[in-house]
Amino acid sequence: MTIPELLELRAKEHGDKTFLFFEDREYSLNVLYDNSCRVATNLAAHGVGPDDKVALLMGNCVEFLYLFLGLGRIGAVIVPINPVLKPDEIGYIIGNSDATTIITVPQFAPALPLVRAALPQVKNVFILGEAVEGTAPFDTLLEPVDSVPEIVATEDSDAALIYTSGTTGMPKGVILTHKNYIWNTRMMYHSTALRPNDRFLCVLPIFHVNAQVVTILTPLLGGVDMVMMGKFNPFGILPTIAKYKATIMSAVPTIYNVICSMPKADEYDISCVNFLVSGAAPMPEETYLATQRVLKKPLIMGYGLSEATCASAVADARDPIKWDSVGPPLRYTNIRIVDENGRDLAVGEIGEIVIAGPSVMKGYYKNPQATQEVLQDGWLHTGDLGRFDADGYLYIVGRIKDMIIRGGQNIYPVQVESVLSRLAGVDEVCVVGVEEARWGQEVLAAIKRTPDHSLTEAEVIAFSRENLAQYKCPKYVRFVDEFPKTATGKIRKNEVAARFADAAKHA
Numbered sequence: 001m002t003i004p005e006l007l008e009l010r011a012k013e014h015g016d017k018t019f020l021f022f023e024d025r026e027y028s029l030n031v032l033y034d035n036s037c038r039v040a041t042n043l044a045a046h047g048v049g050p051d052d053k054v055a056l057l058m059g060n061c062v063e064f065l066y067l068f069l070g071l072g073r074i075g076a077v078i079v080p081i082n083p084v085l086k087p088d089e090i091g092y093i094i095g096n097s098d099a100t101t102i103i104t105v106p107q108f109a110p111a112l113p114l115v116r117a118a119l120p121q122v123k124n125v126f127i128l129g130e131a132v133e134g135t136a137p138f139d140t141l142l143e144p145v146d147s148v149p150e151i152v153a154t155e156d157s158d159a160a161l162i163y164t165s166g167t168t169g170m171p172k173g174v175i176l177t178h179k180n181y182i183w184n185t186r187m188m189y190h191s192t193a194l195r196p197n198d199r200f201l202c203v204l205p206i207f208h209v210n211a212q213v214v215t216i217l218t219p220l221l222g223g224v225d226m227v228m229m230g231k232f233n234p235f236g237i238l239p240t241i242a243k244y245k246a247t248i249m250s251a252v253p254t255i256y257n258v259i260c261s262m263p264k265a266d267e268y269d270i271s272c273v274n275f276l277v278s279g280a281a282p283m284p285e286e287t288y289l290a291t292q293r294v295l296k297k298p299l300i301m302g303y304g305l306s307e308a309t310c311a312s313a314v315a316d317a318r319d320p321i322k323w324d325s326v327g328p329p330l331r332y333t334n335i336r337i338v339d340e341n342g343r344d345l346a347v348g349e350i351g352e353i354v355i356a357g358p359s360v361m362k363g364y365y366k367n368p369q370a371t372q373e374v375l376q377d378g379w380l381h382t383g384d385l386g387r388f389d390a391d392g393y394l395y396i397v398g399r400i401k402d403m404i405i406r407g408g409q410n411i412y413p414v415q416v417e418s419v420l421s422r423l424a425g426v427d428e429v430c431v432v433g434v435e436e437a438r439w440g441q442e443v444l445a446a447i448k449r450t451p452d453h454s455l456t457e458a459e460v461i462a463f464s465r466e467n468l469a470q471y472k473c474p475k476y477v478r479f480v481d482e483f484p485k486t487a488t489g490k491i492r493k494n495e496v497a498a499r500f501a502d503a504a505k506h507a
Helices: 003-014 029-045 062-074 087-097 106-118 138-142 178-192 209-222 234-244 253-261 285-294 368-374 413-420 457-467 493-499
Strands: 018-022 025-028 053-057 077-081 099-104 124-127 158-163 173-177 199-202 225-228 248-251 275-278 299-304 311-314 334-338 351-356 379-388 394-399 404-406 409-411 426-436 440-449 476-479
Touching: 003 029, 003 062, 003 178, 003 209, 018 029, 018 062, 025 029, 029 062, 029 138, 053 062, 053 087, 062 077, 062 209, 077 087, 087 099, 087 106, 087 158, 087 173, 099 106, 106 124, 124 138, 158 178, 173 178, 178 209, 178 311, 199 209, 199 234, 209 225, 209 248, 209 311, 234 248, 234 253, 253 275, 253 285, 285 299, 334 379, 368 379, 394 413, 404 426, 404 440, 409 413, 413 426, 413 440, 413 457, 426 493, 440 457, 457 476
Parallel strands: 018 225, 053 077, 053 099, 077 158, 099 124, 199 225, 199 248, 248 275, 275 299, 440 476
Antiparallel strands: 018 025, 158 173, 299 311, 334 351, 351 379, 379 394, 404 409, 426 440
16 A cells, blocks of 8 residues: 555545644545645646655645645655755755755745755745745645546655754665555554544644654544644643644653643643653653643653654553553564674663564665665664563663763663753753763763753762762763754754763863
8 A cells, every 4th residue: 555545545435524623724535635636646747757856845734745645646755854954954955865846835935046056956846825936836736637647656666755863964865665654554553542533633743754654644544533733832732632632642752841841731621632652752750750740641652763664662551651661562563682793682681773574664865885784684773772671661772872881881871861850950951971081981961951940060960979870970061051953852962962072171
């Protein structure tokens, strides 16, 4: 099955049923199907065909859904781009992906002449709104068509290029096929045990795989509906849940932290919620406890990465919840914990997480060397460190490259961050290693204080010594106003590490 086939199937079965609630409007399956077919057919008339890349530079909007769900009909490949990226970053992705068509919003119109001059392969530019010179309005893609072409894409066809966040260098284009998307959606469907009245709330950006798989394709496969928020507003989440009676939401720890810090957050009626999901970044214990205290709903964790489409392990709300675990591997997914030689490790031992299954990417676009480094003998080497417990629950320990080696002893930043997040006055924390002559590396904790709190370095170090082994305690503490983050709320550790790389030299 392909993405457009899934939409066509659901439209034939329940065409008049509302699938999407967005900005006080309802969109039926028929509307989504008809408009996705129009967009694909009209793009084909502009020369867009199989394997052509279409860059989508926009936030959460219904037009994105038309493109995401429809372009497989003509075999085209979407290239979703985070609209908050800088012009050079956007230009790199458009150029590297070989995109020939750009579809974007009016705010990027002034930069388009420069983009087209620098990227001559771009043939078409469509604007969601009033067009400018050298572009066409997106509405022309919604004009009626005489006939709709048969679906060109097969399950092995490329569906999307998802560019990594670039936390360890230049972004790489992850090639995801229709098979990747559909199988990962099946995994999520079996994990969530959907009920007929379930309704997903999409608060995350839909240019990211989490929203695409969890809150678009999963309800589409499951025959339920979704609510999509436009411009992100964490203070609007609880009112939206109460208004639309959403039952499932997938978000990141930062969002849950903000929600639970809202005045009168516990006064909203969210009795409709079945369970909540968190992923993309480690869940601090304090944030988990706050959700239980304020929201009083099951909060389950998940683990995944773009190279495996979206989710590879997710806890089940019907099972015992271990707040610091991401649960067992999903159906159809194999996960192993291996040492540096690829040998399986025993329960409880920490090693690299490797994944196999139908959701593993095809490879990195135009980067065979990077592909060969991570895809070995049918296994995706994630670069993440983890362990299994006796019940088969997976625990994420950190990144191999983030691991700090002090005097020959391994220190996992996530563990130190989990402890420091319990200290009053810590809003967010990022632990990195800095080069140091005596021990090789030392531990540095960068901390964002909670508002109006005067937390000191001495207090952080004293708390660490009370709760951590001596060699794990931060030697250096630095306070920051904000952390650099990816679109899904992950702190860009490489930028933090670079900022404080010389801490030992200036101590």
